[in-house]
Amino acid sequence: xxxxxxxxxxxxxxxxxxxxxxxxxxxxxxxxxxxYSPIDDANAHRESxxxxxxxxxxxxxxxxxxxxxxxxxxxxxxxxxxxxxxxxLILGVPLGLLASQKSRWAERFMRGLDMFQAFPLLVxxxxxxxxxxxxxxxxxxxxALINTPRFIRLVRSEALSLxxxxxxxxxxxxxxxRARVMFRHLLPNTTGTILVQASLTAAQSIVxxxxxxxxxxxxxxxxxxxxxxxxxxxQGITTGQWWIAIFPGIxxxxxxxxxxxxxxxxxxxxxxxARG
Amino acid sequence: MTLVRxxxxxxxxxxxxxxxxxxxxxxxxxxxxxxxxALIGESGSGKSTxxxxxxxxxxxxxxxxYFDGRDLTTLSRDELRHLRADMTIVFQEPYESxxxxxxxxxxxxxxxxxxxxxxxxxxxxxxxxxxxxxxxLGENFYERYPHEISGGQQQRVGIARALVTRPKFxxxxxxxxxxxxxxxxxILQLLADLQDEFNLAYLFISHDIHTVEYVSDxxxxxxxxxxxxxxxxxxxxxxxxxxxxxxxxxxxxxADPRVxxxxxxxxxxxxxxxxxxxxxxxxxxxPSGDDACAAAHVPLHAYTATHAVACIKVPWHADAEPAS
Numbered sequence: 001x002x003x004x005x006x007x008x009x010x011x012x013x014x015x016x017x018x019x020x021x022x023x024x025x026x027x028x029x030x031x032x033x034x035x036y037s038p039i040d041d042a043n044a045h046r047e048s049x050x051x052x053x054x055x056x057x058x059x060x061x062x063x064x065x066x067x068x069x070x071x072x073x074x075x076x077x078x079x080x081x082x083x084x085x086x087x088x089l090i091l092g093v094p095l096g097l098l099a100s101q102k103s104r105w106a107e108r109f110m111r112g113l114d115m116f117q118a119f120p121l122l123v124x125x126x127x128x129x130x131x132x133x134x135x136x137x138x139x140x141x142x143x144a145l146i147n148t149p150r151f152i153r154l155v156r157s158e159a160l161s162l163x164x165x166x167x168x169x170x171x172x173x174x175x176x177x178r179a180r181v182m183f184r185h186l187l188p189n190t191t192g193t194i195l196v197q198a199s200l201t202a203a204q205s206i207v208x209x210x211x212x213x214x215x216x217x218x219x220x221x222x223x224x225x226x227x228x229x230x231x232x233x234x235q236g237i238t239t240g241q242w243w244i245a246i247f248p249g250i251x252x253x254x255x256x257x258x259x260x261x262x263x264x265x266x267x268x269x270x271x272x273x274a275r276g
Numbered sequence: 277m278t279l280v281r282x283x284x285x286x287x288x289x290x291x292x293x294x295x296x297x298x299x300x301x302x303x304x305x306x307x308x309x310x311x312x313x314a315l316i317g318e319s320g321s322g323k324s325t326x327x328x329x330x331x332x333x334x335x336x337x338x339x340x341x342y343f344d345g346r347d348l349t350t351l352s353r354d355e356l357r358h359l360r361a362d363m364t365i366v367f368q369e370p371y372e373s374x375x376x377x378x379x380x381x382x383x384x385x386x387x388x389x390x391x392x393x394x395x396x397x398x399x400x401x402x403x404x405x406x407x408x409x410x411x412x413l414g415e416n417f418y419e420r421y422p423h424e425i426s427g428g429q430q431q432r433v434g435i436a437r438a439l440v441t442r443p444k445f446x447x448x449x450x451x452x453x454x455x456x457x458x459x460x461x462x463i464l465q466l467l468a469d470l471q472d473e474f475n476l477a478y479l480f481i482s483h484d485i486h487t488v489e490y491v492s493d494x495x496x497x498x499x500x501x502x503x504x505x506x507x508x509x510x511x512x513x514x515x516x517x518x519x520x521x522x523x524x525x526x527x528x529x530x531a532d533p534r535v536x537x538x539x540x541x542x543x544x545x546x547x548x549x550x551x552x553x554x555x556x557x558x559x560x561x562x563p564s565g566d567d568a569c570a571a572a573h574v575p576l577h578a579y580t581a582t583h584a585v586a587c588i589k590v591p592w593h594a595d596a597e598p599a600s
Binding site for chain 1: 331333357358359360361364365367369372373374375376377378386387390391434437438441
């Protein structure tokens with residue numbers, strides 16, 4: 001019901017949210033449609049001009065076409081960021097709802113989460129890679145490790161305050177099971193917060209991917225990644241080669257903006273039923 | 277035959293690091309099928325706590341609650357859950373008691389989804405529409421959201437939700453106190469009609485003397501988590517015995533401004549429920565209080581066959597022995 005309601009509502013009510021989703025998808029499709037091979041590309045061009053012509057965004061210090069690399073960055077950056085966000089959401093939201101129950105188990109779980117979060121999670125990600133091997137999906141695991149606890153805390157604190165509300169008491173009074181209270185009453189009233197957090201997570205994940213790429217986890221050079229391009233390009237900014245970092249930066253910026261817009265619109269569509 | 281019986285119920289609350297608040301201190305009363313028992317008292321007297329204890333929405337500290345012959349305090353979570361088809365509650369705040377993301381139809385349907393799983397969707401829909409019709413709302417409210425309707429309509433939805441499983445007992449926790457006067461009268465009339473039709477027992481919680489006089493068969497007057505006087509509403513209103521009841525009744529205004537009433541006033545403030553006074557809880561404020569009042573707590577005792585009072589100054593009924 002939720003997905004039918006969501007997609008249906010999107011089409012009927014909110015063309016902007018639908019357009020945003022389409023844009024993100026078309027980003028990924030275009031990235032794959034434009035052929036790109038980093039090896040062939042390297043050292044092929046030495047021009048570093050910016051502007052209309054052969055290289056719209058100029059070339060980087062290895063002579064690679066920045067425009068093509070920005071497009072190619074979407075191939076991995078976007079799917080990894082989105083699936084990392086999705087995994088965090090799918091794990092974090094139910095756990096947060098469960099942890100909002102008054103029980104000794106929930107209390108212990110939250111203390112365990114405190115300990116877990118006290119541990120530097122990037123270090124943990126490196127340890128995991130050392131143990132499990134360096135696969136692309138380790139990036140998703142790392143994003144989920146960092147963000148699932150955030151979703152748990154957020155959803156739990158929202159649910160805790162909602163549990164004090166009269167309509168939750170009413171649900172208990174008509175004999176609702178604990179699961180029904182969680183998924184029919186608490187969850188629908190936390191979607192706004194969850195969506196905002198999800199869009200922030202997706203945006204921030206692009207930065208995490210870059211950090212991991214720098215450590216040699218997940219996306220490895222010469223594969224294109226926006227974060228890695230910004231990092232490489234930042235050294236050139238002081239010597240005047242601003243375009244190497246700026247264009248992938250603009251790509252990240254546009255994606256973050258898109259994610260936020262989609263989340264914002266979705267929240268409006270979903271909260272048609274609620275006041276304010 | 278009684279439907280609901282509370283037997284010497286106690287409940288206290290404690291916030292982390294805070295003092296213990298003794299909300300309910302040994303309350304007993306019973307309700308028969310089709311009867312309306314009113315609980316009246318000022319804020320902080322423990323009325324709403326009793327409302328929740330009677331349905332075991334709160335756990336009791338001590339005492340027992342019986343519903344339909346079963347001891348609620350010994351039931352498992354699931355057994356209790358199934359009983360909630362037969363006993364339910366309507367809250368004071370109509371808007372807050374409805375899930376803002378749930379359409380009216382879904383809200384009213386939910387008890388059926390929980391308790392009558394054999395019904396088909398069409399049968400459920402029929403029952404929901406029936407319940408909505410009973411509270412004079414009609415099927416066109418089915419698709420609306422709570423914020424799209426008025427306060428009186430929201431309260432009707434709350435009543436329809438309580439009604440849809442055809443319960444025997446409904447707790448009404450100040451169901452009209454947040455409504456306009458004209459709407460209040462409609463809701464009270466609706467509740468009375470539903471009671472006649474379905475032989476419902478009501479526990480009616482209120483601080484409004486006039487409402488209570490209008491709706492209830494029997495009345496329990498509460499002070500600091502105890503019942504100080506209980507009896508048939510007409511009898512208690514005509515002949516209040518406990519000084520607190522007398523003060524409460526004399527505080528109400530007459531509809532005729534020319535009528536001069538003799539006010540019976542209590543001194544001082546209501547004592548804190550975190551630090552209960554010894555003896556009779558009223559003795560510091562009561563004009564006839566003396567050392568005997570401060571010395572011992574007086575339980576409810578019979579004043580007439582149907583009327584009981586917790587005051588040492590009130591004579592015992594001829595047939596009743598004073599409790600030791």
